[in-house]
Amino acid sequence: MKTERYARSIADLERAKKTLAGGVSSSVRGGDKPFPLYFDRGEGSHLWDVDGNEYIDYVLGRGPLLLGHSHAEVIDATCAQLRRGQIYAAQHELEFELSERVTRIVPGADLVRFGISGSEAVHAALRLARAATGRQTVIKFEGQYHGWLDNILYSLSPDPLKAGDESEPATLPESAGQFSGADSHVVVLPWNDAAVLERYLSLHSGEIAAVITEPVMCNTAVIPPREGYLEAMRELCTRHDVVLIFDEVITGFRLSLAGAQGRFGVEPDLTIFGKAIANGMPISCLAGKERYMGLIAAGKVGHGGTYNSIPPAVAGAVATLDALERDGAAVYARIEHIGTMLMDGIRRIAERLSVPIVVQGYGSIFYVGFPYDASALADGQAVYDYRSSLAMNQELYTQFVSAMVDRGVRLIPRGNWFLSSAHSEADVEATLRAVEDVLGSVIAPLLKGAVTV
Ligand SMILES: Cc1ncc(COP(=O)(O)O)c(C=O)c1O
Missing domain, CATH: 3.40.640.10 (Type I PLP-dependent aspartate aminotransferase-like (Major domain))
Structure with missing residues (x-):
């Protein structure tokens, strides 16, 4: 985590913890990565934190913002x-x-x-x-x-x-x-x-x-x-x-x-x-x-x-x-198109960098995770219930999320990506550039054992 990038959020969280239990108003937010950030404003598919960092947002309030921020x-x-x-x-x-x-x-x-x-x-x-x-x-x-x-x-x-x-x-x-x-x-x-x-x-x-x-x-x-x-x-x-x-x-x-x-x-x-x-x-x-x-x-x-x-x-x-x-509810085809572009792009980059990955779901909401054992991917639907989801390396995904946030892409640590009608092809391209950087410079070395997870 680049701490200097989040100086004001870090100070805000310390201040909040003195009067707000855990510094957050919903326990789920306490698990945000790299830590619970403070935000200043949102518009369309983008959010800005109190340190002035800009994010492409795939959290979208954890689901509500199907039309994007401040529609x-x-x-x-x-x-x-x-x-x-x-x-x-x-x-x-x-x-x-x-x-x-x-x-x-x-x-x-x-x-x-x-x-x-x-x-x-x-x-x-x-x-x-x-x-x-x-x-x-x-x-x-x-x-x-x-x-x-x-x-x-x-x-x-x-x-x-x-x-x-x-x-x-x-x-x-x-x-x-x-x-x-x-x-x-x-x-x-x-x-x-x-x-x-x-x-x-x-x-x-x-x-x-x-x-x-x-x-x-x-x-x-x-x-x-x-x-x-x-x-x-x-x-x-x-x-x-x-x-x-x-x-x-x-x-x-x-x-x-x-x-x-x-x-x-x-x-x-x-x-x-x-x-x-x-x-x-x-x-x-x-x-x-x-x-x-x-x-x-x-x-x-x-x-x-x-x-x-x-x-x-x-x-x-x-x-x-x-x-x-x-x-005729045309917005759904658009969201599906953008989301599918993103899912396909993530799969392509992972394949090129030999990083085993699961990307499943729909254009408007999908999941990304890294399996412990690549052979688990062999039989079609790799994750089909809770017990099979335990084959996914949650700790490694957490590292991915922190590195993506450092590069201006905000994600949910559990692996869900939410899309909105405000996300554009330019957002997808910028996101895929960050995915390529993080898979190549953070995840692939971890998988090769250069650093122990
Ligand atoms: C499927 C499902 N049901 C119920 C809830 C609870 O909704 P709320 O957080 O608005 O109480 C959630 C929240 O994420 C949910 O995902």
Whole structure:
């Protein structure tokens, strides 16, 4: 790390730590590499830190900024609404403009409710599933993240020595202090294996309220679903009368206008949206079939929040969907094109420099990682679930991220790259120059054992 490059950020972090726990407001940010930086402004695909360094940003707020930083239409709509009032604790007309829009776009949405964060919308979905079925237990998948709340924060990145058998993983809390007892109602299964789900449901369906899944496993290696896997999940949940919940907090409005369910043609019973729905304004959305959402409409299932559907955020969401829907949703083809150029370019450079690499996912969100053992790449999809993701050398990738940040490319340490409509071909070319430099001057020597990782 070039410390002189980050002098003001380093001083800011030291100052913040005296009054802000860990110097950050979300524990995830504490793991940023080379360390949590301080930023001054963002525009389009670029960010500037407080030391004046400029970055091409592939973090994009960890997903929301599908249209890039400070998108003019979103900012204008939000500011115009702010001047008319911030919060009414009452209804307003933008609210149903947004709900009409979402129910028109999303196949599995008859009714919606808005909140602020993805975590609380997940909480509402689980409550709804339990109320609808009268059952308590929820199936989640190892390596997936559904927010930081107690009843679902299990087995995101469990220690493999404690995580038990691959086909029957243990349910392991991610944080000290989680409510003990919640774990007895969360079953963790490996993802991308329809036979395991089928076996489990055939034995225990009478206890299961819901299956919750990221339809693409974005929080571990951006793993695509195997051919037919989501369809099998849908069929099994229907057969056993279990509520199928798609957590589309990342994939929603990103993988296609209608999210992963639109892209793969599989309709869940309930869906959670967040992030890209409002290009950076805080809003989440629980959407679903009348059969379930009707319980909220009838007042049988409680759902609340002081800031739910605050007018500036809803105005931002409406402006975001305006931009995303424009010209037959042409923005998606553009993002896919730029992202694919970048993925192909990274693969080409790695091959030329003989650096084994995994690049997988989609143009709008993909994963990059370095396998410990290059022969793991031989059989097609190298990373297909959490356990197979352990074949990736996270420490080496961390070094890659720090070196890329030093060269003005901001990345997420876990390996996810987010793209936006603001990223240009010039951004891709500059990024690939940095990739070539880092793979050649940092990663290849480490792999050759010149320096021990
Ligand atoms: C798939 C998924 N679900 C839920 C959440 C939680 O959303 P929030 O951070 O808005 O609470 C996240 C956050 O990254 C996520 O990736």
